[in-house]
Amino acid sequence: MNNFGVIEVAGAKITNAPGWAYVPDTGPPGHHHHHQQAGKNGQNRKRAARSTAGGPNLSYADLSARQEAKVRKELEALDRDNPRDVSIPIPAKPKGSGGGGGRDAAAKHTPNVRKILQSQKTFANHLGDWLALKEGGAGSTPANATPAIGGVSSSRSAAAAAAVALSGRKGSTQHKKSDTPSRGGAASSFTKPPSKQEDVEMTDAPDAAGEHAGACSGSTILSPYKGPLPAPHPRDDDPLLVSRVPLMPTDEELKALLAAPPLTYLEARAGWGAEDSKYPVRVFCEVCGYWGRVKCIKCGTRVCALDCLDTHREECVTRYGL
């Protein structure tokens, strides 16, 4: 049989054999292990029955997966401009208002512009393209459309580390910097090696930028405080009352910080930090918005009290059956 090199490992079909069976694992990745355990213990028949029956007899794993999917779907819906898909074509120009500024005819677009105007890509498409490009062509030189920003694939932590903890290299880079003060403040010590040979062109940049940057950063980036000081107090020297002021970063640190390349779109996205996981996630009643104190046994939806539970039951029954 010619199967074009594709070998079926496990089908979605459930084979009821005495003792054990393959079942499609529909649970989330986190519950995978749990499934295997259950299979070994020989509770497979029950499991198979459950997953074929669907609907009301859902296992815990299915429940949380379903809730996860629900949350994801709801977040996607919240991100939309319109509740339904609408396509609004560009309307024709009203008569007599067309064409100021010498760009009247549509035929005059340059090829680049035509390509941009005809593009139907969404932001998600562009993001996907960019991710694919970054993964695929990490080593190769960036194309014209993906200038240095794309090439500099610095991870967030690396950039931060480079900016904050600047140690051994600063002597040499600083020296180079003082040799060429007109290079522009931002283009200083922390340009990545891959873009270096392209950077040679940067010296051709108009000098206005360089001069300005040089004048602005100067010897010290931050000017010292010159305003009035508070009146002295007799207990200023009291070690218990003395306030601890953190050391100001050095000029080199600040320059490195200012020169750090922009993070990529995904790197700049806020994560779920240690500070957030300190407190449990708050849950709310899906009917009235009060604290979600009670959980519906059937679908896991949180509600606040019996009133709202009754309201929810009606919906739950119509959606999932008794």
Add this chain to the structure above:
Amino acid sequence: MAPRKSKTSRPAPPSRTLVLDNGAHTLKAGYVTAGDDDGTNSDETPTLVPNCIARDADRRVYVGHELDQCKDFSEIAFRRPVEKGFVVSWEAQKEIWDRQFFDSGAPQGPCDPSDTRLVLAEHSNALPVLQANCDQMVFEEYGFASYCRANGPALNAYHDVQAVFRTPRDPATVAQRPAEVLLLIDTGYSHTTVTPLLKGRPLHSAVRRLDVGGKLLTNYLARLISLRHYDMRNEPHIVNEMKEQACYVSLDFSSDLERAWKGTRGERRPEYLAGSGGIAKEYVLPDFHTRSKGIVRDFDPEQAGRARKLAKLGESTEDVLTLRNERFTVPEILFHPSDIGLRQSGIANLVWESLLAVPTGLWPALLANVCVVGGNALFEGFVQRLQQEIVRLVPDDCIVRVARPADPVAATWAGGARFARQPESVVAGCCVTKAEYEEYGAGWVARRFAMGDGDT
């Protein structure tokens, strides 16, 4: 090939500057003439244009500023060229720009790009492709003489920041532009970003973004209302107005939530019936015949009872819905995105994450200068709540000051206008001319902005 111009004989600078903050919801634009004195035009405001193509229930289409002519916003649908803060659909964006700036019927007269400089505010962390598209459109399609794709948050450093914070100072002090240190929070339609700025230059490694913006809040409010009152999912415009008029940021979330609670069993708590101490508000929906805008009014239990009777008889002239905890649970998402299952830090933690990426020595200065711009900053209580939450997170020794400029929506534009009025040598240093674009190409321009936009 023409001989390259030497730096001394640069062409004369364009006579005026178009400052453009191309927001996802509203486009803020205005012309600035370089020589203007700072003092005289300080109160100037940009033109606010809805950055969308809209189609109403009668299938009439409005582009940009034409939306003002729309009388009936029920079931209106929008097409927005800006997605996630970045121009994605240039087809639509070009149409809106054309009608706003370049056609002979443009509201402020047609603009001649060959004698105009464009200062375009963009968000941090853009995709390189979208930046390149933007540059190409500006030069190849419009042909602006000079162009600066500036970092939007960074432009805010050109305000008189200390006046925003009401710092006590000698009245003769000249405002420092750009401000030395600023922690800028931009909470707009698409997302919320935190950007520490030093001398008007963003510290890129510490820029953080939360994917919660005005759009998400509007959609969330629409969902809540659809669950509890009428189906409003097809009325983004009405819901957005409702959000702007009625929502507020709670300074004590759990106690407000308690007060707005109806009670356990069939009977209602007396406080709930009395309007939960001012939390409950009635919102009169617009019908677009006698009323084109919704009205917020205080909840009056007796009147509410009467209105319900009238509504039962079918004699009611107005559609009213009572807003209770929706008023503060919606903006609360900015502070607790996990409330809707979004696994991201809230604004205060976003600030904290950003601070962790800069040296501790800068913390006191940054925390004493936290400035909030963008439409969400208009929520009542937003600034106080943010201050409250930041104080809770940071070391006790740091003084935390959070403020918002008088007009947070136009703040980035106004900062851009200030920037455009800086001496020509400063502004030209951040710009790219058309000749340079033609000579060095799009890649060079992109690199130039990636590095040089720190100069702003």
